[in-house]
Amino acid sequence: xxxxxxxxxxxxxxxxxxxxxxxxxxxxxxPNFINWWDEMGPEGSTDMxxxxxxxxxxxxxxxxxxxxxKMRDYRWGIFLxxxxxxxxxxxxxxxxxxxxxxxxxxxRSNLRRIIVTQGDTEPASVEQQRHLGGTAPSMYxxxxxxxxxxxxxxxxxxxxxxxxxxxxxxxxxxADALLQRNSGDEDNPRILAAFNEQTxxxxxxxxxxxxxxxxxxxxxxxxxxxxxxxxxRTTKFMLTEEAHHMFVGESGISRTIxxxxxxxxxxxxxxxxxxxxxxxxxxxxxxxxxxxxxxVTIDLFxxxxxxxxxxxxxxGIKGRYEETKRDDDHILxxxxxxxxxxxxxxxxxxxxxxxxxxxxxxxxxxxKDSVSGxxxxxxxxxxxxxxxxxxxxxxxxxxxxxxxxxxxxxxQGEVVxxxxxxxxxxxxxPDTEDRAYVASxxxxxxxxxxxxxxIAPPALGINRQAADFExxxxx
Ligand SMILES: [Fe+2]
Ligand SMILES: [Fe+2]
Numbered sequence: 001x002x003x004x005x006x007x008x009x010x011x012x013x014x015x016x017x018x019x020x021x022x023x024x025x026x027x028x029x030x031p032n033f034i035n036w037w038d039e040m041g042p043e044g045s046t047d048m049x050x051x052x053x054x055x056x057x058x059x060x061x062x063x064x065x066x067x068x069x070k071m072r073d074y075r076w077g078i079f080l081x082x083x084x085x086x087x088x089x090x091x092x093x094x095x096x097x098x099x100x101x102x103x104x105x106x107x108r109s110n111l112r113r114i115i116v117t118q119g120d121t122e123p124a125s126v127e128q129q130r131h132l133g134g135t136a137p138s139m140y141x142x143x144x145x146x147x148x149x150x151x152x153x154x155x156x157x158x159x160x161x162x163x164x165x166x167x168x169x170x171x172x173x174x175a176d177a178l179l180q181r182n183s184g185d186e187d188n189p190r191i192l193a194a195f196n197e198q199t200x201x202x203x204x205x206x207x208x209x210x211x212x213x214x215x216x217x218x219x220x221x222x223x224x225x226x227x228x229x230x231x232x233r234t235t236k237f238m239l240t241e242e243a244h245h246m247f248v249g250e251s252g253i254s255r256t257i258x259x260x261x262x263x264x265x266x267x268x269x270x271x272x273x274x275x276x277x278x279x280x281x282x283x284x285x286x287x288x289x290x291x292x293x294x295x296v297t298i299d300l301f302x303x304x305x306x307x308x309x310x311x312x313x314x315x316g317i318k319g320r321y322e323e324t325k326r327d328d329d330h331i332l333x334x335x336x337x338x339x340x341x342x343x344x345x346x347x348x349x350x351x352x353x354x355x356x357x358x359x360x361x362x363x364x365x366x367x368k369d370s371v372s373g374x375x376x377x378x379x380x381x382x383x384x385x386x387x388x389x390x391x392x393x394x395x396x397x398x399x400x401x402x403x404x405x406x407x408x409x410x411x412q413g414e415v416v417x418x419x420x421x422x423x424x425x426x427x428x429x430p431d432t433e434d435r436a437y438v439a440s441x442x443x444x445x446x447x448x449x450x451x452x453x454x455i456a457p458p459a460l461g462i463n464r465q466a467a468d469f470e471x472x473x474x475x
Pocket of ligand 2: 152213216242245
């Protein structure tokens with residue numbers, strides 16, 4: 001035994017110090033996790049002291065304690081939101097029955113699969129973002145990147161806890177495999193395609209945290225409705241952390257827009273070449289990045305018609321977003337939902353059984369939520385007196401999953417020929433030139449209170465710290 005002081009080293013509210021089986025499993029896994037962090041976590045960060053928040057309990061005062069720590073010493077904890085003893089199942093065939101504290105044998109493999117798929121995305125994003133520290137636009141942003149990275153690490157712990165505690169030996173094997181797959185690895189990639197894409201620059205990072213972490217929010221919200229209590233309670237607590245990740249994305253893009261608009265007004269131009277010469281990211285380039293990240297992310301919700309989605313719902317494993325706030329029968333057997341497809345060169349809707357369309361239902365809820373932040377970005381543009389609007393592309397644009405996979409649809413929702421789509425793809429998606437330009441802006445600026453030229457400072461510091469606060473100490 002390695003002599004871990006459990007409540008000190010691994011903050012938790014799952015009685016870890018009394019649970020010998022769980023201790024043994026975690027003791028075996030934890031050194032592999034630290035090895036993974038050293039090899040695949042934020043590059044060159046070992047000696048840095050980072051001003052991080054750590055969750056040490058689930059009550060409002062305890063979950064956000066701030067202080068400078070080395071990331072490999074971060075106290076990754078295990079937390080379940082407080083439960084209700086008498087919670088009943090809110091949807092599906094078991095509606096009204098008592099929620100499960102243990103895994104029902106017949107649902108074991110589906111539950112495990114859902115937990116593994118969610119768990120796999122957490123370390124994947126850390127891997128995708130591991131080089132970004134080298135080009136941080138400020139110390140403030142560097143700290144936010146690291147905060148997200150350690151919290152995704154904690155989310156991995158959260159899923160590993162469920163696997164270790166509830167799935168025996170195969171759970172332990174799955175927990176090990178979560179450290180063995182790697183983002184973009186040819187032989188052993190991460191499970192979902194978007195998590196094998198690179199996050200090569202900070203514009204991509206902000207788009208990723210706005211759009212793709214928001215996919216995380218919606219998946220977690222659907223799992224927070226689960227009949228399996230430990231999964232529901234774990235994901236509820238993860239959601240409190242996810243909010244900050246999306247804030248980093250939304251404010252990061254907002255500050256980028258603010259700076260671009262400022263230079264547009266100074267130079268009295270909207271010419272992308274002149275703006276690039278002045279070292280800021282022109283709004284059409286931002287739109288192309290937005291189109292890319294939005295379309296790749298909505299694919300994550302899966303095929304628009306899916307019998308797995310129906311099974312997960314009917315068996316009570318995964319609910320809808322805000323299941324309890326909906327006033328229908330929560331069984332959905334005789335309801336339908338419209339899905340899109342291309343027919344004779346046109347987009348048409350087809351009504352399908354709602355149970356099979358639950359991926360589409362969640363995708364549509366996600367789209368509504370992501371549009372609202374884009375409107376807030378547009379307010380920054382309007383406030384600067386500039387006539388330009390960012391728009392979320394049509395849901396059929398650039399899709400690779402389901403009935404719309406490979407359909408040639410413009411961001412405005414118009415079906416075009418394949419040759420036209422190819423010809424015009426450079427108008428809609430970042431091309432090599434855009435990416436090279438954005439990459440050329442990526443230089444490390446880390447003096448306290450200084451910011452790269454392409455991005456405006458934030459309105460407020462983290463935990464209300466001053467503008468020149470030393471968020472990261474380098475040795
Ligand atoms: Fe996460
Ligand atoms: Fe996240």
